[in-house]
Amino acid sequence: MHILMVEDDLDLGRALRQGLNADGITGEWVRRAADAAHLAANATFHCVVIDVSLPDGTGYDLLGQWRQAGLNLPVIIIPARSALEERLVGFDQGADDAGYRLAS
Amino acid sequence: MKNLFRASLARRVVAALLVGVLLVWPTLIIADYLQILHQQEQDRRNFATSPVGDQLLAALASVDNTQDVRAIAAALDRIDNRSRESIHSPITSVIQIRDRLDGRLVYSSPAVADVILRGEPFSRTDQLVHGLTYQVFEADSSRWSVLWGRTLLDTPWIFRTLAREIVGNIAIAIPCLLLPVLLVVLQGLRPLRRFSDQIAARGPDDMSPIGSIPKHAELKPLAVALDDLLGKLRRKIEAEQSFVANAAHELRTPLAVVTAQAHVLAKATTPEDRDEAQQHMEGAASRASHLIHQLLLLASMDMQRPAKCTTVDVAQLVRQTIAYFVPSTATRNIELAVEAPERLMLMLEVESFHSVLENLVDNAIRYGRQNGTVLVTLLHRGATIMLSVADDGPGIAQQERSRIFDRFYRGERTIDVPGTGLGLAITKQAASRMGGTLRMTPGLDGRGICFTLQIPVPIAPDPRVAASRC
Numbered sequence: 001m002h003i004l005m006v007e008d009d010l011d012l013g014r015a016l017r018q019g020l021n022a023d024g025i026t027g028e029w030v031r032r033a034a035d036a037a038h039l040a041a042n043a044t045f046h047c048v049v050i051d052v053s054l055p056d057g058t059g060y061d062l063l064g065q066w067r068q069a070g071l072n073l074p075v076i077i078i079p080a081r082s083a084l085e086e087r088l089v090g091f092d093q094g095a096d097d098a099g100y101r102l103a104s
Numbered sequence: 105m106k107n108l109f110r111a112s113l114a115r116r117v118v119a120a121l122l123v124g125v126l127l128v129w130p131t132l133i134i135a136d137y138l139q140i141l142h143q144q145e146q147d148r149r150n151f152a153t154s155p156v157g158d159q160l161l162a163a164l165a166s167v168d169n170t171q172d173v174r175a176i177a178a179a180l181d182r183i184d185n186r187s188r189e190s191i192h193s194p195i196t197s198v199i200q201i202r203d204r205l206d207g208r209l210v211y212s213s214p215a216v217a218d219v220i221l222r223g224e225p226f227s228r229t230d231q232l233v234h235g236l237t238y239q240v241f242e243a244d245s246s247r248w249s250v251l252w253g254r255t256l257l258d259t260p261w262i263f264r265t266l267a268r269e270i271v272g273n274i275a276i277a278i279p280c281l282l283l284p285v286l287l288v289v290l291q292g293l294r295p296l297r298r299f300s301d302q303i304a305a306r307g308p309d310d311m312s313p314i315g316s317i318p319k320h321a322e323l324k325p326l327a328v329a330l331d332d333l334l335g336k337l338r339r340k341i342e343a344e345q346s347f348v349a350n351a352a353h354e355l356r357t358p359l360a361v362v363t364a365q366a367h368v369l370a371k372a373t374t375p376e377d378r379d380e381a382q383q384h385m386e387g388a389a390s391r392a393s394h395l396i397h398q399l400l401l402l403a404s405m406d407m408q409r410p411a412k413c414t415t416v417d418v419a420q421l422v423r424q425t426i427a428y429f430v431p432s433t434a435t436r437n438i439e440l441a442v443e444a445p446e447r448l449m450l451m452l453e454v455e456s457f458h459s460v461l462e463n464l465v466d467n468a469i470r471y472g473r474q475n476g477t478v479l480v481t482l483l484h485r486g487a488t489i490m491l492s493v494a495d496d497g498p499g500i501a502q503q504e505r506s507r508i509f510d511r512f513y514r515g516e517r518t519i520d521v522p523g524t525g526l527g528l529a530i531t532k533q534a535a536s537r538m539g540g541t542l543r544m545t546p547g548l549d550g551r552g553i554c555f556t557l558q559i560p561v562p563i564a565p566d567p568r569v570a571a572s573r574c
Contacts, residue, residue, distance in 0.1 A: 008519060011388055012357050015364035018381070022371035031519060053353070055519050 003027035004045040006036040006062065007078070008054050016049075033057045040071060048075045063095060114289045121285050122278070129274050133266045140262055156184055156197065157243040157252035164248050170203065170210045173248065177201050177211040194261045197254040198238065204249050216253070223251045295320050299327065311338040350512040354395055354524060361388035391522070398526040401459065402511070405533040411453040413572070418457065418489070419448040422482050425461050429469060437475045440465075444482035450489060450561065452572040456534035457491075460542075463527040464493035464555050470521050472497035477548055489561055489572070494547040494554035505544060531555075538572050 003020070007013040008031045017029050027045070030036045033054045040048065050059035059077055066073070077095040163176050181199045188195055198213035200221045209220070219233050223242030231240050231253065238253035295318050302314070311334050317327045362385050369381040426442045433440050461480075468478040472495035483490040498517060500508060507513045509532045512525040535542045540559035547554045559572045 009357050010520070010522060011361045011384065011391065012364070015361040015368070015384060015388075018384075019364040019367040022368050055514075055516060 001025045001046050002044070004036065004039055004043075004048045004073075005029045006033065006048070006050045006054065006059065007031065008051060012051075031055070033059075033062045036062060037065065040066060040073065041069075045073060048073050049078065050075060051078045114286075114293060117289050118282065118286060121281060125274060125278055125281060129267075129270055132270050133263060136266045136270070137259075137262055140257065144256060156180065156199070157241050157250050160199065160201075160250050160252065161243045161245050161248070164201075164250070165245060168247065173201055174211045181211075181213050192265075194258060195255050196236070197252065198233075199253075200251045202249040202251075204244065204247055210248070221251045221253055223249075225249075295323055299323055303330070311341060347511055351395075351399055354512065355392060358388040358392035358395070361385075361391075395524050395526075398524055398530060402526060402530050402533060405456070405459075405530065405537055411537060412455070413451050413453050415449060415451045416454050417447055418450045418452070419444040419446065419482055421454070421458065422461060422480060422491070425458065425465065426480055429465050433469055433478075436469070436472075438469055438472055439477045440469070440480070441477065442480045442482075444480075445484065448482065448484055448489075450572065452538055452559065456537045459534040460531050460557050461491065461493075463531045464557075467527055468493050468495040468497070470523070471495075471515075471518065472552065476552070479548060484561075487561055489559045490556055491559075492554055492556040495552040496548040497552040499547065499551065499553045500544070509542075535559075540572070 001024075003025060005013065005016060005020075005027055007016060007029065010031075013029050013031065017027070020027060028039055028043070030039060031054075033056050036048075036050070050062060052059040054062070063075055063077065066075070075095050160177060160180055163180070164173055167173055167176065177199050181197075184197050184199075188197070196215065198216045198221070199211065200209060200213070200216065201211040202208065203210050216233055216238075221231060221233075221238070221240050223229055223240045225242050225244050227242065229240050229242075231238050233253075236255050238255055240251055240253040243250045243252075299318055302316075313334060314327055314331050317331070318324060365381045365385045365388065369378060369385070372378045372381055422444050423442060426440060430440055465478065465480060472478055476496045479494045481490070481492045481494070483492075500515065501517075504515055508515065509528050511529040514523060514525040532542055535557050538559050540557050543556045543558065545554045545556065546552070561572050
């Protein structure tokens with residue numbers, strides 16, 4: 001399985017990648033929304049994991065752009081807060097799952 | 105009774121009106137009294153003859169008979185005094201008639217029967233008889249000499265009479281005045297009551313602006329001020345909420361790292377992988393611990409607690425702090441320099457000063473230029489202490505400068521440097537706790553950034569120790 005991970009936090013990104021690798025999941029890790037948009041358009045992924053808060057915009061914006069462009073990848077949003085409201089925003093934008101933070 | 109003395113605008117207006125009306129009472133009495141005195145004085149001057157004397161003289165014009173004269177005089181005397189008695193006048197009048205042919209007294213009022221009144225024709229003389237001062241008027245016909253005397257009004261009587269008369273009028277006037285005033289006041293205060301009902305009806309979480317601002321000139325400033333306060337509270341609560349949300353998010357990140365690394369650790373097959381996972385877990389724990397330390401620091405500085413001031417050698421403090429940072433400059437080969445006086449005793453909150461210094465130096469080392477320079481300067485100029493930290497790094501973009509003191513805000517170019525986004529927020533809070541300000545200017549050689557903390561230090565009684573706002 002090959003995934004795209006959009007996470008700006010260095011520690012968390014590294015930890016997630018290592019954790020996924022340990023489970024045999026490979027993927028690309030980018031830290032900016034702009035890089036993610038570029039990669040998603042030019043490579044094939046089974047799934048995308050997006051952090052909500054990114055230095056150059058929110059994960060929701062990115063997801064909205066993809067859905068508009070007709071990109072139908074399965075997307076998991078990592079919300080900043082676990083509030084129901086924010087998870088619903090994710091679904092509205094077309095997320096397939098809005099998971100809790102891994103720690104929760 | 106307690107209720108009666110409670111502060112109330114309506115009661116105040118009514119009381120003021122009552123006092124005003126009651127003041128009218130003595131004022132009117134005095135005014136009337138002065139008028140009466142004036143009138144009497146006028147009478148003294150003008151009346152060369154007396155009305156009663158004239159009437160008597162007219163009545164006696166065709167009378168020759170002393171018998172008839174006596175009867176007429178007695179009748180008029182009685183009429184004169186009776187009519188005055190009927191109005192409770194304290195004035196008494198007397199009549200004496202003399203026959204001009206022989207100078208004999210034909211008639212005398214009983215009160216002055218044993219005295220001869222002296223007069224002057226068509227003029228007035230004052231004469232004391234039995235303790236009473238009479239104004240005596242004399243009018244003569246060819247046969248009869250008529251003397252008519254009357255006492256003057258005495259002051260206590262005038263006052264008594266006026267007071268009685270005016271108090272009656274005021275007793276009528278008070279309800280007539282109070283009723284409309286009371287109605288107007290109660291009616292006038294109705295918008296205030298409506299307004300307070302409107303405020304009272306709001307829920308504890310309702311910070312929305314006041315919808316309908318009253319149009320009354322007296323209420324509008326209150327409503328506007330309240331609206332303003334609500335706005336400030338609203339923004340403060342929003343800021344608090346977003347702060348809590350941000351803090352939670354920031355704390356979750358290292359915990360997520362720990363969870364992910366635990367997963368890696370469980371699956372690790374080599375000792376190297378295990379060591380690495382353990383190191384990352386420790387790193388995440390220390391990151392969480394640092395964040396919690398900063399959150400607590402910010403919270404403690406947020407509180408309105410009074411500054412805890414001590415006298416300290418600030419120059420020494422700066423040098424010690426710089427020394428502490430020297431090892432961390434090695435990785436990026438940064439030259440850390442300090443310019444400070446030999447000794448600078450200052451009374452301030454050491455914790456706050458240290459926070460400012462620590463955060464500014466830490467930022468300069470982490471975000472400054474590789475192989476660059478960081479210069480820390482401490483100056484005491486006049487009534488101001490200046491601490492500046494300058495670097496020659498990339499600086500801060502103009503459009504970011506207004507936001508860098510916001511909590512959790514991180515600059516766009518800081519993505520590769522770990523940080524919480526709380527350092528400058530703490531710095532700003534600490535500066536304001538010391539009554540100081542933070543300024544941003546270009547850094548060394550026109551590059552980078554220079555943060556300057558300015559603390560006003562009023563001249564202290566002891567010239568060797570300057571004191572900040574303590």
